[in-house]
Amino acid sequence: MSAWLTIVLIIVVLVIVAAILFAVRASRRKQLQKTFGPEYDRVVADADSRTEAERELRDREKRHAELELKPLSAESKARYSVAWEEVQIQFVDAPETAVSTADELTTRLIAERGYPTGDYDDQLATLSVAHARTLEHYRDAHAISERSRTGEASTEDLRQALVHYRALFADLLGENPVRSEGAASPAAEPKVPNQQINNHDSDVAGSRPDATSR
Structure with missing residues (x-):
């Protein structure tokens, strides 16, 4: 395998990995927007970056999952x-x-x-x-x-x-x-x-x- 072909394969792999990561990030963002609705936009507006805001929202989900919520009789x-x-x-x-x-x-x-x-x-x-x-x-x-x-x-x-x-x-x-x-x-x-x-x-x-x- 020539050096040129190796470089092409590496580039292709990197592009595929980047596409997968982008798709995963987009899917997680869409889920956060669905879960939090207007609260998503509020947190993003208050945060220094969208990444920081989404980290905060995921932390909220984790804390919420730890609660022992009870239905009312x-x-x-x-x-x-x-x-x-x-x-x-x-x-x-x-x-x-x-x-x-x-x-x-x-x-x-x-x-x-x-x-x-x-x-x-x-x-x-x-x-x-x-x-x-x-x-x-x-x-x-x-x-x-x-x-x-x-x-x-x-x-x-x-x-x-x-x-x-x-x-x-x-x-x-x-x-x-x-x-x-x-x-x-x-x-x-x-x-x-x-x-x-x-x-x-x-x-x-x-x-x-x-x-x-x-």
């Missing part, structure tokens, strides 16, 4: 549904208290499902693996809840917070938290007295318009 689901209905009723007279209760109720549900609830960032990271599509709701609700503690949230902000909490709450619960035979209809949102808001439609019952238009 029918009794627990019913109990949480009733508790959520009470939060929505409470909102009419005490919106700030209702939002605080919604935060506590959501945190309790997160814990009962088996997710960590200590550090907020760790909580978001582990939730992002299986609940990425409602995670932005939780971020927005948490941000409004923080502003509410300092008196910087309007009544409409608080209503939006409850809508956002409800999105993750329903996702974790596995069903609509407001029962049709309960105190509110399935699509109900917390009501805000007319004199406190103007010209606002209730078109965000189960979805959130976000920056990426997902």
